[in-house]
Every structure is written in structure tokens, then in C-alpha cells.
Amino acid sequence: MSADFRLRLCYAKAGRGSYLSHLEVLRALTRAIRRSGLPFAVTCGFNPHMRIALGPALGVGVGSDAEYLDVSLTEYVPANVALARLQAVQTAVLPFLRAGYVNGKDASLNAVLDLQRFRVRLLTIGITPLAGPRLGADGADRPDTDGDGTHSPILPAGFDIDVVGDARTDEGWHVAREGKASTRELSAECLAAGFAAVRSQEALSVSHKGKTKVFDPRLCIPNDVQVSRLEDTLEATFDLRISPQGSLRPDVLIQAVFAQLQLETPPYRLTRVGLFMTEQDGVRPPL
Amino acid sequence: MSESLWPRIEPLLAQVERPSRYTNGEYGVRADNSAGTDSASGTQLRFGLCYPAPYELGQSNQALQILYAGLRQLAGCLPLRTYLPAPDMAAALRAHDVPLWTLEDARPVRDLDVLGITLPYELSFPAVLEVLDLSGIPLRAKHRSPDDPIILGGGPGAYNPMPVADFFDAFFIGEAEAALSEIVAALSVPTRAKRLAALAAVPGIYVPSLHDGRTVITRRIVRDFALTPVPACPVVPFAETIHDRLTIELQRGCTRGCRFCQAGILYRPVRERQPDALVTAAVRGIQATGYDEVSLTSLSTSDYSDIASVLQRLKRRFEGSGVAVSIPSLRVDNFSVDLARILAAGGKKTGLTFAPEAGSQRLRDVINKNVSEQQLFETIGYAQDCGWQRVKLYFMIGLPTETDEDVAEIGELCARLMRYLRHRRDEHGNSSVVQLTVSVSTFVPKAHTPFQWAQQLSLPEIERRQQILRDRVPRKGIRLNWHEAAESHVEGLLARGSRDLAPVIEQVWRASRAAAWPDGFEADVWEQQLAAGGIDAEKLRAERDPDAALPWDHISTGVSPRWLHAEWDRARAGQTLSDCSQGTCSGCGACANLEARVVTVHER
Numbered sequence: 001m002s003a004d005f006r007l008r009l010c011y012a013k014a015g016r017g018s019y020l021s022h023l024e025v026l027r028a029l030t031r032a033i034r035r036s037g038l039p040f041a042v043t044c045g046f047n048p049h050m051r052i053a054l055g056p057a058l059g060v061g062v063g064s065d066a067e068y069l070d071v072s073l074t075e076y077v078p079a080n081v082a083l084a085r086l087q088a089v090q091t092a093v094l095p096f097l098r099a100g101y102v103n104g105k106d107a108s109l110n111a112v113l114d115l116q117r118f119r120v121r122l123l124t125i126g127i128t129p130l131a132g133p134r135l136g137a138d139g140a141d142r143p144d145t146d147g148d149g150t151h152s153p154i155l156p157a158g159f160d161i162d163v164v165g166d167a168r169t170d171e172g173w174h175v176a177r178e179g180k181a182s183t184r185e186l187s188a189e190c191l192a193a194g195f196a197a198v199r200s201q202e203a204l205s206v207s208h209k210g211k212t213k214v215f216d217p218r219l220c221i222p223n224d225v226q227v228s229r230l231e232d233t234l235e236a237t238f239d240l241r242i243s244p245q246g247s248l249r250p251d252v253l254i255q256a257v258f259a260q261l262q263l264e265t266p267p268y269r270l271t272r273v274g275l276f277m278t279e280q281d282g283v284r285p286p287l
Numbered sequence: 288m289s290e291s292l293w294p295r296i297e298p299l300l301a302q303v304e305r306p307s308r309y310t311n312g313e314y315g316v317r318a319d320n321s322a323g324t325d326s327a328s329g330t331q332l333r334f335g336l337c338y339p340a341p342y343e344l345g346q347s348n349q350a351l352q353i354l355y356a357g358l359r360q361l362a363g364c365l366p367l368r369t370y371l372p373a374p375d376m377a378a379a380l381r382a383h384d385v386p387l388w389t390l391e392d393a394r395p396v397r398d399l400d401v402l403g404i405t406l407p408y409e410l411s412f413p414a415v416l417e418v419l420d421l422s423g424i425p426l427r428a429k430h431r432s433p434d435d436p437i438i439l440g441g442g443p444g445a446y447n448p449m450p451v452a453d454f455f456d457a458f459f460i461g462e463a464e465a466a467l468s469e470i471v472a473a474l475s476v477p478t479r480a481k482r483l484a485a486l487a488a489v490p491g492i493y494v495p496s497l498h499d500g501r502t503v504i505t506r507r508i509v510r511d512f513a514l515t516p517v518p519a520c521p522v523v524p525f526a527e528t529i530h531d532r533l534t535i536e537l538q539r540g541c542t543r544g545c546r547f548c549q550a551g552i553l554y555r556p557v558r559e560r561q562p563d564a565l566v567t568a569a570v571r572g573i574q575a576t577g578y579d580e581v582s583l584t585s586l587s588t589s590d591y592s593d594i595a596s597v598l599q600r601l602k603r604r605f606e607g608s609g610v611a612v613s614i615p616s617l618r619v620d621n622f623s624v625d626l627a628r629i630l631a632a633g634g635k636k637t638g639l640t641f642a643p644e645a646g647s648q649r650l651r652d653v654i655n656k657n658v659s660e661q662q663l664f665e666t667i668g669y670a671q672d673c674g675w676q677r678v679k680l681y682f683m684i685g686l687p688t689e690t691d692e693d694v695a696e697i698g699e700l701c702a703r704l705m706r707y708l709r710h711r712r713d714e715h716g717n718s719s720v721v722q723l724t725v726s727v728s729t730f731v732p733k734a735h736t737p738f739q740w741a742q743q744l745s746l747p748e749i750e751r752r753q754q755i756l757r758d759r760v761p762r763k764g765i766r767l768n769w770h771e772a773a774e775s776h777v778e779g780l781l782a783r784g785s786r787d788l789a790p791v792i793e794q795v796w797r798a799s800r801a802a803a804w805p806d807g808f809e810a811d812v813w814e815q816q817l818a819a820g821g822i823d824a825e826k827l828r829a830e831r832d833p834d835a836a837l838p839w840d841h842i843s844t845g846v847s848p849r850w851l852h853a854e855w856d857r858a859r860a861g862q863t864l865s866d867c868s869q870g871t872c873s874g875c876g877a878c879a880n881l882e883a884r885v886v887t888v889h890e891r
Contacts, residue, residue, distance in 0.1 A: 019306040
């Protein structure tokens with residue numbers, strides 16, 4: 001076994017790169033490393049391939065500001081030189097951002113990364129109530145308060161239910177009038193309340209491919225969710241624990257939040273904005 | 288110039304499978320023609336290239352990669368790719384009224400100057416209509432307006448263009464990289480009518496609406512192919528494609544002379560590239576693309592006269608870098624011990640494929656497949672000695688003069704082969720016996736081959752012969768695969784059909800949009816529409832009178848009709864013909880008519 005220099009690279013899934021699957025990302029990164037001419041190590045064995053390891057997978061359609069990979073080199077190449085060589089041969093949608101060496105004996109990325117941060121940006125804040133009978137937070141039927149044939153959506157427990165459906169402004173819902181048509185918009189406070197409500201649940205069960213998995217949102221979502229109003233949309237930033245037993249998926253959480261609000265989940269853009277490892281003095285990125 | 292459609296396309300990506308097929312942005316796509324760049328390029332000729340199948344197939348098509356690379360080198364020309372969207376995306380586009388776009392700039396296909404569509408084979412015809420319809424381009428050339436792009440066909444399906452002649456404005460016959468600058472020049476005139484007239488004047492281009500019905504359009508070829516640089520295939524896809532590797536074209540053409548084989552006629556004569564150029568291209572290509580596999584392609588790779596040395600050099604160059612070298616298209620009679628050893632050393636033994644095509648020596652003589660049973664056995668025996676565990680054999684049924692005995696003989700041959708391999712295992716101490724996959728397809732008579740006059744069997748007769756085979760192939764150690772006979776049946780009708788098939792193709796596409804999709808073949812839809820269109824399938828299948836006119840008589844491959852007639856006679860007399868790249872010329876006419884010659888590195 002020759003010398004092993006473990007180079008850690010940070011890259012982004014930018015713009016259209018978010019539509020790549022994990023396997024496509026792996027293939028594209030491997031090809032970029034090969035193009036760069038860096039002295040990568042090859043596995044021994046019958047079907048030799050590059051010694052490369054990626055961090056936790058992201059779903060198709062999810063972008064990222066900071067993903068990580070480790071690749072083993074057989075010779076030392078200064079990290080900034082390696083980075084420049086990689087940047088010269090990479091496509092714009094998977095840019096390499098940083099590079100640095102880590103101890104070859106360190107545990108793998110997947111073993112140390114235990115926290116991920118996501119940012120979700122709603123592409124529309126117009127609201128569509130879910131179909132079917134509406135139940136109030138207290139479990140009682142909700143009357144059709146505004147007479148438009150739909151039941152008004154409700155707020156999570158703890159929010160004043162009376163603020164819903166009022167045609168003027170209130171702290172829960174904001175109604176904008178444009179000529180005759182009226183559009184309801186979701187407010188930052190309401191979205192934050194939705195996240196808070198899910199976070200306070202004891203169990204969130206998720207069905208995937210016929211299997212049901214139960215998560216404890218109080219453990220899975222360790223920190224407060226930040227919701228902010230941008231010009232014409234809302235953005236939420238939330239942390240999720242990465243666990244070897246299975247991690248709560250960000251899209252599942254978003255679904256759960258909107259189910260809690262009894263609203264259709266609007267189209268959104270999801271970006272992983274950070275991956276972290278927990279150390280004695282707090283969390284830090286792996287590079 | 289229209290605006291980018293990207294803001295309308297992107298919201299659809301969340302609803303479809305494998306969206307990376309539609310995003311562009313692959314490594315090697317030029318930044319200056321990526322979406323978002325503005326009309327600075329407005330004066331350029333926007334040249335679309337389309338493979339009428341999904342991205343996974345289209346992006347790995349070697350012909351289109353060659354043309355894409357060639358067009359990029361021409362000043363004033365912007366090559367743009369488009370493929371057939373998958374059914375989920377096609378439905379989303381229709382639901383949201385978004386037209387098909389070209390990947391690089393996300394602008395409508397409709398706004399191209401020219402759209403080149405390759406026709407890989409006959410059953411892709413409905414996919415062409417799907418592409419045109421999704422683009423909002425009238426299906427028939429005569430309904431197109433002055434603003435519509437010129438629809439230019441090419442590839443193997445263009446050699447009998449008549450079934451689709453109504454849908455195309457023009458066809459290029461031959462190796463289009465030989466004429467790209469002429470095509471671009473012809474398109475640089477202002478109006479559609481003038482462009483068509485200019486195209487019609489380019490040798491090798493057939494413009495149905497301007498054709499007099501008599502003038503023969505002769506195939507164009509790259510005469511000095513052996514000396515041309517190996518094109519860099521610049522775009523490295525994100526999505527996994529069917530040939531997800533670097534391909535290096537060793538040579539063009541195969542003159543083995545198998546009488547059923549259309550490619551053997553369409554790409555003659557044999558032109559081998561120089562070994563040094565190939566090795567350099569492979570090494571540079573891997574550096575430039577980052578692929579971990581290079582495939583040395585051609586119609587018959589083991590015929591390349593310096594194959595062992597090229598393979599050996601590449602293996603040495605890529606040692607320790609995790610790059611695999613693969614060679615498809617091997618022949619039984621020259622897969623030598625050397626070659627087996629080089630391929631076996633340290634590499635993946637991914638399975639070998641050989642094509643004896645017929646079970647009996649008599650029938651192999653009829654089709655001019657000059658391979659003996661002994662060669663086949665010894666070759667597979669070597670492979671077993673070297674550690675290969677899987678071998679695939681291709682056979683065909685329905686070949687001219689085939690009898691029930693010939694069909695049964697396929698099964699007998701397999702049984703003898705298995706006995707031989709078991710015996711060899713015991714004698715040579717091999718660890719195991721090769722697993723055999725026997726893949727059986729149906730003979731389809733193709734235009735421009737010596738068998739273009741041959742009868743195509745009816746579907747019930749094919750099924751009867753399949754049953755004979757099923758009864759005779761031993762079960763132990765052999766897997767038997769069939770190519771869908773009904774599909775071959777329709778393929779054959781289209782291959783030798785004429786203009787009256789156009790309405791049938793259109794109706795099949797209208798009746799079943801799935802027909803455009805590679806695995807969307809529906810036999811009953813074709814059957815209904817052939818009947819509704821008044822097509823006499825019996826007549827299309829029947830043996831043709833060698834003296835009667837054929838729908839593709841105005842298209843010439845350079846091979847003389849007289850030679851084809853002689854070959855058809857020799858076939859029925861069971862006389863074989865040797866390969867002209869190995870010495871003796873049989874006067875097919877290709878070299879004389881195309882001003883070309885056989886080029887090999889060494890004597891074959």
C-alpha cells in the first residue's frame with residue numbers, strides 16, 4: 001500500500017446541479033478528479049476504481065451550498081493547487097469550493113457528520129387549503145366562516161384560531177386584495193408555528209415503500225427553526241440530525257408542517273446549506 | 288429570437304423521472320451556448336441534432352457526437368441537442384403547453400434553422416413524429432411554413448427514405464461529417480425555398496419535393512477517413528447513458544459480406560485508422576473526459592489488423608488508473624488466443640458475444656457467414672480456458688432457404704457445444720463451464736443488401752419455427768432469449784415499404800403515443816393501422832422480382848445493383864465470397880463509384 005493522502009473537498013450542487021441524483025453526482029465528481037490529473041489512489045481488487053467517499057446523499061431536486069467528499073491521493077499535492085486543478089476542469093453546476101487534507105486515520109465523513117442544515121424557500125405563498133372536512137385545533141368542525149365554499153385552514157395548536165379567515169390583516173393570515181380577487185398568503189409567523197407544532201410532537205410516522213418508520217421530532221430537529229420573510233416569499237432554515245438508524249428527510253418534514261397547517265404543500269426550493277460534526281465544544285463543518 | 292423556455296421548463300422537473308436528462312450543463316457543453324446567453328449568437332445558424340429516442344440512448348450515439356464535434360468547429364454555426372422526452376415529460380410539456388426545446392439554450396426547436404434527425408432504424412419512425420409534434424412543427428413537409436426549420440434526415444433509416452419521405456424536407460445519404468460545411472453553406476441563404484434548392488444541389492442530399500424521380504443520389508463518404516483525426520466527443524453526460532464511456536472508432540466499414548447485413552453495405556469500404564492516432568486519441572480522450580472506460584468500436588473490432596498491439600498498448604497505458612478497455616463486436620474466427628489473453632489479464636471478463644447467425648454450415652454459406660463450427664467451438668473453448676464465464680451467441684431464424692432442419696440445427700449445435708465445453712473443462716482443468724446465452728432474432732430483409740429481394744416470413748410461420756427451436760435447444764446451461772418476432776415483422780414491412788406507409792406511421796403514432804418510446808411497440812396497433820391504411824402486408828413480405836423496380840432505386844450506396852444480383856444468385860447456390868479487405872475484390876463497385884479504397888494498417 002502506497003502513501004495515502006486524504007484530500008477533503010467541499011463542493012456545491014448549484015443551480016441545475018440540484019437535479020442530479022447522488023449516483024450522478026458521484027460519477028460526475030469521479031470524472032472531474034480523473035480529468036484534473038491528480039494522483040488519485042485506486043482500490044486493489046478485481047475491478048479497480050477510484051478511492052473516493054462522499055458524504056450523506058441528497059435527493060434529486062435538492063441543491064447544496066456545501067457538500068463534502070474524501071479522495072485518497074498517492075502523492076502530496078498542496079491543497080490549493082489541487083483545488084485549482086479541479087476547478088479548471090469542472091462544470092459550473094458542481095463547483096469545487098474548498099480543499100484541505102484530513103488525517104488518513106480519521107473516521108469517514110459518513111461516520112462523523114451528524115447534523116445537516118436546510119433552507120427551504122417557498123416558490124409561492126398563496127395558500128390552498130387541503131380538501132376534505134376541516135377540523136379545528138380542538139378537533140371540532142370548522143365552519144365555513146367566509147362563505148366562499150371552502151373551509152378555512154386552521155392554525156396549529158396554540159395559535160389563536162379566530163385570526164383565521166378574517167378579510168383584513170391579522171397576525172396569522174394575511175389577505176391581499178387585488179381588484180375583486182383575493183389571495184390569502186401565508187405569514188412567517190404561521191409557518192414558524194407550523195414548524196414549532198411539528199417539533200413539539202412526540203412521534204412523526206413516515207411511510208416509505210410500504211414500511212412505516214417513526215421519528216421523534218424533538219430529537220430529529222434539535223434547534224429552533226428560523227423563518228424569515230423575503231421580498232415576496234418565505235424562507236425557513238432548519239437543522240436535522242443525521243443518524244445511522246435513519247434520518248428524517250427534509251421533504252418529509254416540510255410535508256408534515258403543511259399537513260399540520262392543513263394546507264397543500266406549495267412548490268419550494270430546498271437547499272442543504274451546511275453539514276456539521278459535533279465535537280466537545282459544539283458543532284463545526286468537516287473542513 | 289424567442290426567449291429561453293427555462294422558466295417554464297424548470298417547474299416541470301419536479302414531476303419527472305431523472306430530470307438531469309433535461310437540464311443541460313454537462314461538462315463539455317460550451318458556456319457560450321448555455322441557456323441564458325443572449326442573442327449575441329442570433330446571426331449564427333442554429334443547427335439542431337436529434338436522436339429520436341431518450342437522452343440515455345441519444346447522448347451516447349456516436350454518429351451524433353461526431354456531427355456535434357464537427358459542427359462546433361464551423362464558424363457561424365451553433366450545434367444544439369435535443370432528444371425525445373420520456374412519456375412523463377412529454378405529458379407535462381403538453382399539459383403546460385411548453386414546446387420541445389434544444390438543451391443548450393432552452394429555446395424552442397421550432398426556432399432552429401435546421402433540425403437533423405438520425406434514423407437509427409425503422410421502428411423509430413413514430414418517435415420522429417412525436418418530436419415534431421412536441422416541437423409544434425407540422426408533421427408533413429408540405430404543410431410547413433417559411434419559418435419552420437428544415438427537417439433533415441440521416442442515418443441507416445435514410446437509405447430507404449420513402450416511408451418517411453413526406454415528413455422530411457431532405458435526407459442526407461451517407462457519412463454526413465464529409466459534407467457539414469456544404470450543408471451549412473447551403474443553409475446560409477435567406478428563405479426556406481432557396482435553402483431547400485441549395486440543399487438539393489449538395490451531392491448526397493435527397494430533397495423529396497424537388498426530386499425528379501429519376502436522378503440517383505449517391506452516398507457520400509469520408510474518403511480519407513483513415514487519416515482523419517479521431518473526433519473528441521466533448522460532452523460528458525450526467526445521466527447514465529447506455530454506452531457510458533469513451534468510444535474510439537478504430538475503423539469504418541466491414542466487408543465480411545454477410546448477405547443480410549445492411550451496415551456491411553452502408554459503410555464500405557474498410558478504412559482502418561493508424562494505431563498511433565488511436566492510442567493517442569484514447570489517452571487524450573480519457574484525460575479530457577474523465578471516463579473510466581474506453582471502448583474500441585467498429586462493426587467488427589477484432590478484424591482491425593493491429594488490434595492486439597493497440598489493445599496491449601492501451602492496457603499498459605491505463606494500468607493502475609482504474610480505466611478499463613473494452614472491445615465489442617468480436618468475430619469467432621479471429622478472436623485469437625493472444626486477444627483473449629490480453630483482454631483477460633487483470634480486466635473484467637464481462638462476457639463475450641459471438642454471432643454464428645445460423646446453425647448449419649449450409650445456411651452459413653448461404654448468408655456468407657464464413658465461420659466454421661470448429662472455429663466457434665475452439666474460440667469459446669479458449670474463452671473458457673481464460674476464465675470467461677458467460678458467452679452470448681446470436682442466431683437468426685427466417686433466413687432465405689432456411690428449412691426446419693436448419694432451425695433444429697441451432698439447437699443441435701448448442702448441444703454439441705455444451706458437450707465440447709464440458710469435455711474441455713475436464714481435460715484442461717477449467718474451473719467451470721461457460722454459461723451460454725442464445726439470443727435468437729428474426730431475419731429482416733433490408734434495402735441495399737443482397738437479400739433485399741428475399742421473402743420475409745409471416746408471423747405464424749416465424750412462431751412455428753421458434754417452437755422447433757424451443758424444442759431442440761438443450762435446457763441445461765443455456766438461456767434462450769427471443770427478439771420479439773412481431774416487432775421484426777413490422778420492421779421488415781417498413782424497411783422495404785414505400786410512400787403509402789406514411790399515413791400508417793402517422794396513425795400508429797396518433798393511436799398510441801407510446802409507439803414513439805423505445806419499448807412501446809404494440810403489435811395490434813400496427814396491425815390495425817396497416818389494415819386500415821390498405822397496406823398489402825403479404826405483398827410487402829413476398830420475394831421480390833429482381834427485375835422489378837424497388838422504392839429505393841434512386842438511392843445508391845455505391846454498390847452496383849449487378850453485384851447485388853450476383854450475390855443473391857450466389858447465396859441461393861450456397862456459394863461463399865471472401866472478404867475484399869483480405870485481398871480479392873469481387874467488384875461490388877463501392878470503391879469505384881465513391882472514389883475510395885480499402886485501407887488497412889497491415890495485411891489482413
